[in-house]
Amino acid sequence: MNDVNGSGPLEAGVRADGSASGYLARRTLPLSVEFARQFRRRRTLVMFGLLVALPWILVAAFKLGAGSAQPGPTLRLSDLATEGGLNFAAFALSVSASFLLVVAVALFCGDTVAGEAGWSSLRYLLAAPIPRDRLLRQKLVVAMAYSAAAVICLPLTALLAGTLAFGWNDVRVPGTGETIAALEILPRFGVVVGYVLVSQFVVAALAFLLSASTDSPLGAVGGAVGLVIVSNILQAVEALGPPREFLPTFWNAAWLDALAPQPEYGGMARGVAVSVTYAAILVAVAFRRFRRKDVVS
Template identity: 35%
Template structure:
């Protein structure tokens, strides 16, 4: 996967987002309080907020787009290229192939999150001052402690993407057309967020895989509030188990013709 130019192009595009945010804020002397994404108006005070602003922007849109491409292509891409039959002819077997494809997608989720965190940190350090950081609880921590919190937020975002990766893997076993699997995965990510925004469906919200995606604000309090992290991890694990089982059931009984 990491030998493909497409993978590096997506990682490069993700890394460019915090850089563009930092440059735009630098050239315009920042944004007004209450306008734009969360933390945007604080970037001029401390460069570490570049990372947080970029994660707020990337989590609902850009991460699902890129993860949807990788997950949707995982099995369907091999079928579309005509290489799936040859892979299964090897002693590896179908179950091992599914596991390897999911692990590869999970590694991409980690790389995507790391690209935004590292690029945002570098851009913030270069273009803005860095010092003590005020937390959402009102407490103030030093730069190193704040960077540790940012890494926790990155871990939170990484965990948030694992459920979507499992959904994409399952959809990828349903078709031999990778573009269709990619589009379906991305559309499901968008649909889940739309449903989560409707107050009439409040009973459904806790079951949507996107419900806790932006709950990492609790990690920016003193002391750290772990409830949202735990709820998010349990929810993503549930999606992983359910759609992993569905992918297993589908793929192990599927006739491979290409």
């Protein structure tokens, strides 16, 4: 402990910007570091565990409760879940997209900055120094990557679980009960998963904005989930008329149109427009606020 002072080079490579040797702003907080920092968290692992386990739980539920449910007069997605792997994946996505995936995305994006503030590690990252814009950017990229992994993980696991449990069959669509060839629906399935991801952008962006604004991870996650709940309530009020179309969650179920015999992409296009709009502005506000913020955590 005593010879620590003897060895280090003093001001060996001071540069014009005053930085220490080897420091480059654009090399700070590499994505791999941020991935590693977030990955080992119990939260991350529990969430992925849940997303992977859910399809198997659903499979078990369908196997145990087989035959007890009477199909109603119209075929619903849930009536068709046991038709095959693709049907099952669509069902699993439909039951989880409206809430479970929202929570997962809000968690990954809402905790990312506020969590650091909560641990007090944010100030040391900023003093490292990681420029504020870069810190947010890297964190946003990683949070979105985890969110995307969550959104993709669930239908893929469901596809696997459903295929093992119910076989690789053609898709029967709800309502008319028509069947569509599995290979024909597969690319549409990719579109659906992509759309579900894009439709979560609003939640992600809001959670991220709250995360950059508050020191409380719970507040950031809860605020974003709260928005989804309020928006879901409002969109059920048809009396609100056309303004409902601009509610952030209004088009979230539009991906069901892609699984109809004649796929219809109008609703999804609008959903993408609304989602991208909100997300762009919320993320920009997040950057702007974080730049000016006094970090006191």
